[in-house]
Amino acid sequence: MSILLIAGSPSAPSRSSRLLQYTSDQLVLRGHRTDILQVRDLPAQALLHAQFGNAELKAAQAQVAVADAVIIATPVYKAAYSGLLKAFLDVLPQDGLAGKLVLPLATGGSQSHMLALDYALRPVLSSLSARHVLPSIYATDAQVVWSDDAGLAIDPAILQRLQAGIDNLSASLLALQEVAPSSFEPVHFSQVRCSV
Template sequence: MSILLIAGSPSAPSRSSRLLQYAAEQLALRGQRTTTLEVRTLPAQALVHAEFGNAGLKAAQALVAEADAVIIGTPVYKAAYSGLLKSFLDILPQDGLAGKLVLPLATGGSQSHMLALDYALRPVLSSLSARHVLPSIYATDAQVIWSEENGLSIDPAILARLTTGIDSLTASLLALQEAAVTEYEPVHFSQVRCSV
């Protein structure tokens, strides 16, 4: 099973990309394979003008298509996810997330932006036919701190939510994998019984 991490921040490093990196490390400890797509590295003109034939955009779309699950990280600006991420989601096909599990992560300046994930991002992910959008994880700038001396420091409450989200994602992927390999013997129609 493969998990794609989509970094929707226009800057690097960023708090949301650090949360994605932490998620990648935790997934690796659980034996999961991850790939990271930084939207800011895609061809800007092609992205803004939705040039669907652009090789860079096609490669990014292929990464999404090949993934079994997606973790999306974004900063929140003006009560919405980043415009850069919006531009990328706009170039995905209408069913671009079909059959995929999605875990949204976001960071913002204050708790007042917390609902941006549920009111702005979740409907878009659902419209792209995501199989299941897991509960969103939102952290304020004060809850995700980076320093050269100490590295990444995540507030214990956010850390607990991240752990729960990652555990839920991996358990759901495992269940889907097991369901895909379960084989059933075909039953002839004449053997089907129905009771009322």
């Protein structure tokens, strides 16, 4: 099943995007198809002016529409998620997350705003009709460290939470896949009744 990972940081390099890339790699190892959408690469004016008809925004909306699950990563900005991410969520259709599983991820400077995803982002995801918002994952800057020599080092406690989140998402997607074909029980021809 296909998973779209949305990177909501205006910065590059970005800790939250690195966490997102790691998550994508893990999902690919589990047999899922993933795509990463960097919101910062979308045309800024179209986003800020909410130009719903802009071709690049429409392409990004289409990426969301076809995904079975969406993982959203954001830095904490002023005790909430980034304005860039909000600008993108604002140009999705009102039911833009209908039928989708959503896993929120965030990095922040300290533990102080670790509930930001739950009090700020979760209501927005619900208003976009997300099918199910999985427990969010929050890491501080000290827990997600990058060096050119060693690459990405994730604190063991966060790594454990992330693996659990990835396993949860992966299992939920597989369960949905199995449920879908059997949602209509086969009816034997002898039981078929026609009324005219």
